[in-house]
Amino acid sequence: MSRLRTRLGNLGVSDRLGLRAPIFGFSHAVEVVAAITNAGGYGVYGATRRLPEEIEAELAWIRARVGDRPFGVDLVIPAKVPEKNDRAALEKEIPEPHRAFIEGIEAKYAVPKPSGPGMRTRFIRSEEIQDAQIAAVAASDVDLVALGIGCPPEVVATMKARGKTTVALVGQERHAAKALEAGVDLLVAQGYDAGGHTGVVGTFSLVPRIVDLAGDVPVLAAGGVSTGRHVAAALAMGAAGVWVGTAFLLTEENASHLTRGEVEALVRSQATDTVISRAESGKPFRQTRSAWSEEWAAPGAPQPLGHPLHDVLVGDILGAIEEHDVRPLAHSGAGQGIGWFDRMRPVADVMADLTAEAEAAIDRMSRAREEVPA
Ligand SMILES: Cc1cc2nc3c(=O)[nH]c(=O)nc-3n(C[C@H](O)[C@H](O)[C@H](O)COP(=O)(O)O)c2cc1C
Known part of the structure; x- marks a missing residue:
């Protein structure tokens, strides 16, 4: 060796x-x-x-x-x-148009309610x-x-x-x-x-x-x-x-942490299928392109909020997308190198x-x- x-x-x-x-x-x-x-x-x-x-x-x-x-x-x-770890205090700072935008996405893609707070809101x-x-x-x-x-x-x-x-x-x-x-x-x-x-x-x-x-x-x-x-x-x-x-x-060791939608997104993605979006956390975050990043990039979409306020806005819907594997919103953080990988x-x-x-x-x-x- x-x-x-x-x-x-x-x-x-x-x-x-x-x-x-x-x-x-x-x-x-x-x-x-x-x-x-x-x-x-x-x-x-x-x-x-x-x-x-x-x-x-x-x-x-x-x-x-x-x-x-x-x-x-x-x-x-x-x-x-x-x-403080005080969600209620931050909720008050979220602008109404942002809330309406998230409700619009929930309705358009029929996102079911999450069973609890998401990874970014727990x-x-x-x-x-x-x-x-x-x-x-x-x-x-x-x-x-x-x-x-x-x-x-x-x-x-x-x-x-x-x-x-x-x-x-x-x-x-x-x-x-x-x-x-x-x-x-x-x-x-x-x-x-x-x-x-x-x-x-x-x-x-x-x-x-x-x-x-x-x-x-x-x-x-x-x-x-x-x-x-x-x-x-x-x-x-x-x-x-x-x-x-x-x-x-x-x-294989990561498989139980991914939904089918996330695996499919990762398998099919080439370097050009990843985008940097502030929609995930409020800070630039490279991920596979999906309806989630596209909705936030569409004309008329609000600007993502600062961090960690943006977490409070999107944490539960991101959790629901993952929990219920909602397509075509499903996506995963991934770098341009994902094009090299197409199987578990x-x-x-x-x-x-x-x-x-x-x-x-x-x-x-x-x-x-x-x-x-x-
Ligand atoms: C899905 C995902 C989540 C990540 N989360 C974090 C994180 O929480 N903290 C951190 O320091 N880096 C995080 N990173 C960045 C990695 O530490 C690492 O710098 C990066 O993956 C290297 O580039 P590569 O993706 O091209 O291999 C994350 C990367 C990915 C792909």
């Missing part, structure tokens, strides 16, 4: 821990996270929509399956959120909840803590004091400068291609700039990494590894392909340089 060696050795991610390739995989499914780590990568659990007690139990679930191997957790901590992103999530993560034995949006220095300090590797996702140089100032151990330079919340700078334009800025701090390349050739290209750009989300969506596979197969193809690409590159007589 071979192994791709990079500067990640600096992070104490040693051979003993079984990191065979510098591939970090982000997922909202605990099953996927455990499988990535057990396949020799570094699984990271997206826990930002989970309650503190759920986070505690889910991190313990993953630990029980990966043993000593490393895994991480990701939280999104935007700077300006309400103090709690309000607030200081109260964020503090409790941070406390749950700090108290856990998770190895790495990634901060998706926002990088508060005090959170970085808390996690480092607990011996955890700290990571910030950045989409621009100024975000990277702030994260470095906060003292993170690792940066993820996430380009425009990426699924989920994403920025405006393309991965190729972003990664080498962040590498130059980061100095001794290793950088992972994210956004569009779908094949081993992308992994090799990331290393060629100076990255110490990659951070991947979309490639793990159509996996085990996580271990995705990891094996990424690793083997990266090694082959690196071999090809090292043979490409020819000595010529002076």
Whole structure:
């Protein structure tokens, strides 16, 4: 067995821990996270929509399956959120035309009522909840803590004091400068291609700039990494590894977290079938194109609200679309790389392909340089 060696050795991610390739995989499914780590990568659990007690139990679930191997957790901590987890207070701020627009969509597509609040309304992103999530993560034995949006220095300090590797996702140089100032151990330079919340700078334009800025701090390349050739290209750009989300969506371990409509959307989508829309959360979010994104982009549609107010507006209807798998509104967060994936596979197969193809690409590159007589 071979192994791709990079500067990640600096992070104490040693051979003993079984990191065979510098591939970090982000997922909202605990099953996927455990499988990535057990396949020799570094699984990271997206826990930002989970309650503190759920986070505690889910991190313990993953630990029980990966043993000593490393895994991480990701939280999104935007700077300006309400103090309290108080939905009623925010409901009062929602403009009437926005409510009418959502009612119009419910009627047009016959969306049944959800059985409870949706993922974005089961709690309000607030200081109260964020503090409790941070406390749950700090108290856990998770190895790495990634901060998706926002990088508060005090959170970085808390996690480092607990011996955890700290990571910030950045989409621009100024975000990277702030994260470095906060003292993170690792940066993820996430380009425009990426699924989920994403920025405006393309991965190729972003990664080498962040590498130059980061100095001794290793950088992972994210956004569009779908094949081993992308992994090799990331290393060629100076990255110490990659951070991947979309490639793990159509996996057997993620299947129970997707509706049929979501699977079909993912299977048929090419890069051009993804769109960036603020309709999901109020912030730009790349997803498969659907009647949901189209309705919000149509002439006369209201502008999405700010975050987290938009969550309150759309949380329940998004939950209902998912619960009842309402077509053609069904959609999924996904990056432009989704075009590479058209069937369910085990996580271990995705990891094996990424690793083997990266090694082959690196071999090809090292043979490409020819000595010529002076
Ligand atoms: C469905 C989906 C949801 C995501 N949610 C989050 C999130 O909650 N927090 C976060 O830091 N990143 C999130 N991301 C972004 C990933 O962490 C990662 O940066 C991105 O998927 C990399 O680009 P790729 O999708 O082209 O692989 C999400 C990505 C996807 C596809």
